[in-house]
Amino acid sequence: MSEKIPLTIDGHVIQATEGETIMQAARAAGIRIPSLCDSPQLESFGSCRMCVVEIDGSNGTPSSCTTPVSEGMVVSTRSDRLWRLRRGITELYVSEHPLDCLTCTANGDCELQDVAAEVGLREVRYDNDPICAEMPIDDSNPFFTFDATKCIVCSRCIRACDETQVTHALSIDGRGIFSRIIAGDDTSFMASDCVSCGACVNECPVGALEDRVERSLGIPDRWVRTTCAFCGVGCQFDAGIKGERLVTMRPAADSPVNQGHACVKGRFASAYIHHSDRLTTPMLRESIDEEFREVTWKEAYQFICERWNTIREQSGPNAIGAITSSRSTNELNYLGSKLMRAVIGTNNVDNCARVCHSATVKGMMTVFGAGAGTNSLGDIDQTDLLLVSGCNPIHGHPVTGSRIRRARRRGMGMIVADPKMTELAEMADIHLQLRPGTNVALYQGLAHIILRDQMEADEDWMESRCENLEPFKAMVQTMTPELCSRLTGIPAATLQAAAHLYASAPAAMSVHGLGMTEHSHGSEGVMALSSLALLCGNVGRPGTGINPLRGQNNVQGSCDMGALPNVYTNYQSVSDPANREAVSAVWGVEAPAEPGLTYPEMLQQVADGNIRSLYLIGSDIAHTDPDNIAVQKALSALDMLVVQDIFMCETAKLAHVVLPAASFLESDGTYTNGERRIQRIRQALSPPGEAKQDWQIVSELAEAMGYPIVSSDDVSAVWDELASLTPNFRGINYQRLESAEAVQWPAPSEDHPGTTVMHQERFSRGLGHFAAPEFAEPNEQASDEYPFILVTGRNLFQYNAGTQTRRTGLIRFRSTDPLEIHPEDAAELGINHGDEVWLESPRNRVKMSVEVTDIVRRGNLFTTFHFPEVGVNSVLSASADGYTHCPEYKVQAVSVVPVD
Numbered sequence: 001m002s003e004k005i006p007l008t009i010d011g012h013v014i015q016a017t018e019g020e021t022i023m024q025a026a027r028a029a030g031i032r033i034p035s036l037c038d039s040p041q042l043e044s045f046g047s048c049r050m051c052v053v054e055i056d057g058s059n060g061t062p063s064s065c066t067t068p069v070s071e072g073m074v075v076s077t078r079s080d081r082l083w084r085l086r087r088g089i090t091e092l093y094v095s096e097h098p099l100d101c102l103t104c105t106a107n108g109d110c111e112l113q114d115v116a117a118e119v120g121l122r123e124v125r126y127d128n129d130p131i132c133a134e135m136p137i138d139d140s141n142p143f144f145t146f147d148a149t150k151c152i153v154c155s156r157c158i159r160a161c162d163e164t165q166v167t168h169a170l171s172i173d174g175r176g177i178f179s180r181i182i183a184g185d186d187t188s189f190m191a192s193d194c195v196s197c198g199a200c201v202n203e204c205p206v207g208a209l210e211d212r213v214e215r216s217l218g219i220p221d222r223w224v225r226t227t228c229a230f231c232g233v234g235c236q237f238d239a240g241i242k243g244e245r246l247v248t249m250r251p252a253a254d255s256p257v258n259q260g261h262a263c264v265k266g267r268f269a270s271a272y273i274h275h276s277d278r279l280t281t282p283m284l285r286e287s288i289d290e291e292f293r294e295v296t297w298k299e300a301y302q303f304i305c306e307r308w309n310t311i312r313e314q315s316g317p318n319a320i321g322a323i324t325s326s327r328s329t330n331e332l333n334y335l336g337s338k339l340m341r342a343v344i345g346t347n348n349v350d351n352c353a354r355v356c357h358s359a360t361v362k363g364m365m366t367v368f369g370a371g372a373g374t375n376s377l378g379d380i381d382q383t384d385l386l387l388v389s390g391c392n393p394i395h396g397h398p399v400t401g402s403r404i405r406r407a408r409r410r411g412m413g414m415i416v417a418d419p420k421m422t423e424l425a426e427m428a429d430i431h432l433q434l435r436p437g438t439n440v441a442l443y444q445g446l447a448h449i450i451l452r453d454q455m456e457a458d459e460d461w462m463e464s465r466c467e468n469l470e471p472f473k474a475m476v477q478t479m480t481p482e483l484c485s486r487l488t489g490i491p492a493a494t495l496q497a498a499a500h501l502y503a504s505a506p507a508a509m510s511v512h513g514l515g516m517t518e519h520s521h522g523s524e525g526v527m528a529l530s531s532l533a534l535l536c537g538n539v540g541r542p543g544t545g546i547n548p549l550r551g552q553n554n555v556q557g558s559c560d561m562g563a564l565p566n567v568y569t570n571y572q573s574v575s576d577p578a579n580r581e582a583v584s585a586v587w588g589v590e591a592p593a594e595p596g597l598t599y600p601e602m603l604q605q606v607a608d609g610n611i612r613s614l615y616l617i618g619s620d621i622a623h624t625d626p627d628n629i630a631v632q633k634a635l636s637a638l639d640m641l642v643v644q645d646i647f648m649c650e651t652a653k654l655a656h657v658v659l660p661a662a663s664f665l666e667s668d669g670t671y672t673n674g675e676r677r678i679q680r681i682r683q684a685l686s687p688p689g690e691a692k693q694d695w696q697i698v699s700e701l702a703e704a705m706g707y708p709i710v711s712s713d714d715v716s717a718v719w720d721e722l723a724s725l726t727p728n729f730r731g732i733n734y735q736r737l738e739s740a741e742a743v744q745w746p747a748p749s750e751d752h753p754g755t756t757v758m759h760q761e762r763f764s765r766g767l768g769h770f771a772a773p774e775f776a777e778p779n780e781q782a783s784d785e786y787p788f789i790l791v792t793g794r795n796l797f798q799y800n801a802g803t804q805t806r807r808t809g810l811i812r813f814r815s816t817d818p819l820e821i822h823p824e825d826a827a828e829l830g831i832n833h834g835d836e837v838w839l840e841s842p843r844n845r846v847k848m849s850v851e852v853t854d855i856v857r858r859g860n861l862f863t864t865f866h867f868p869e870v871g872v873n874s875v876l877s878a879s880a881d882g883y884t885h886c887p888e889y890k891v892q893a894v895s896v897v898p899v900d
């Protein structure tokens, strides 16, 4: 705990924290000192000289933003001399600034204007002839503009880019009065390394960097706190609204998740909500060969109920299933599962996390007894070493990616295990560039070295906290460094260095992504990684643990809510009669006992008539599933497909009924981010046309089926009901979620603070269980006919199926899915950068444009899957993890053939 230091500022005795500057202490005490270059989010800079103060016993007027506090210091911030000095400085700034305040969009929200008013500047004695007056506006970026004539060169934009985003895209060119901000090597923002996170726009104290929408619509008339609806980081924003338009998304500085930062998607791409393609009216058709016709909600519900009742009578309730959404709220996912279980009478409910992190749940459940991230994102700020496995946070989880880069700057060690030379791999101490599909071998090989060199945790840990150590030892004994090296392609010396670095760190933390899970042995890979953490005692302490980075906003929550065929909320088994009794008592019906089907199983059972109707809420599986031509065929064969979405996605095109849903800014509820933090979304706008909130549609459908499943039209009642059924959520209610920190489950009682680090005293399953899966080769193997292994993943500038991001300015950054290939492979095939090729497999072939790059391994290819017109997923096989049916997206045998 830092010491408190008493000092006096303007006659007020305040307590500052040791190491703080006068500016920081004053700000914390609510005392304003004028400044232009200082920002609470950035390190002190001391360039504008506006924050000068006087200190008793010292000569001169030091800047308060660079002067540390000391005990007994007496500071004055408001003497006549100081105001005179500040007025003179402001006069110089204003003389270099255009005097078009009335037409400037920053008018009313301009720090230079504020300071000029504060110092009492009435006239400027110098020429108003700015050096940059002739500089053209840089309007290359689709989301913001840069007008150098308004820039006061305070460097806040550069420092935000360097310190917060850590991209280093901006710098200063020239000296003194000729200084100016440049992007890249004096090119445009769009042509530079800028990733459009908007940190510079947020920091700009004047109107030099301007949000284009804000410029056209003006200052918002209200602000609504909400959670980003893209990735699972769960950044908090204040949505700025004017009338019925979203003006801007301002990242929340008081959120422990994003600390005032954002990425381009959350900051600028939520504008998709106003796209003219939004679904606004329910539509139906008797057969998918017909055209849709617009209908009322009543007609749509009636049609669905009649078909469901007929199917239930003819084939039983298990002929119906639902796939809910990791993109919608916890309340929707709970009600979707309740609709299937309590109204239809089947456990056939699953969600789209099936095809991303189901293997994480299985793997971590096996070792720790809970499938959720063990620690918090804030632990990245204090860990000694980060092991990054199979994820590329710079693209997939950008705000966490920046947090990792900041931690690296403070000296955190880092090992990256990834077949690709990602940006983080380039920055790492050690890059383990493994052959795709060899995660089990890698983590068991590292465990072998740690045990061999006696670097594992002490006996007390092994005896008091763990079980199954001997079988684990016997298994990893077989994975010698030589064998591991042969299987993974990583030199044995590199394996040894990584094992030693990991085992010798006082606290080592692991983050992982779909490169760990989307394999035919994905669950075993997560077991091997989790067992490695157990071996070194890297669980149950701050700065340690196994932390899956969730791809979609509510992957954690959709699984927590029991939208899975075998469990109720928080993984309570449907096979346990006590759990069944508890939900049956609350629901007032007998809950079905037989576990349901996973959604890949449901799709497989369409052809033989066992599954006749599916209800899809916010999942575009006709686009995003592997072998999606087979998926489309299965969906087309249903007696009734109901799709609830905000756009006419690929899956909706195959539906009998399309139900228009509200977007996140038009909805109330909660999401749970990847660190188990349950956060509110709040309705800021009305949905377009007839569209309704997801949870309302499900509850109205249940009512039409004759069984109301909500007790109130307030969504908080849905939360209260599910929390009452879930010991780990019992202490959480909407009132507690009002704070910026919200609550991380488990929180079993209202006086429980929530859990930042799980498994501290005991594991959820009691003892940590060393899992000892045997390494097996991936199902997909390269062959003479299909000699390349294709890995698919994400790109910063698009999101998942792309239905939202393709309808925004992000299309300017990424307008197709290119195929990345190693230069030597390209040369062998006679292919050049930009050439068109066929990407082929036994399923299909698609035409793609080639990017020749040495960031992929030889023999590997990489691409994204955001564009249905490219159709990458039609090439992939449905091969999947044996435990969870999570598809093997990361290892696919394919060939590449030049188009001509």
Ligand code: SF4
Pocket (backbone or CB within 6 Å): 228, 229, 230, 231, 232, 233, 234, 235, 258, 262, 263, 264, 265, 266, 267, 397, 398, 399, 400
């Ligand atoms: Fe949204 Fe994720 Fe970007 Fe944060 S990092 S703004 S949650 S997409």
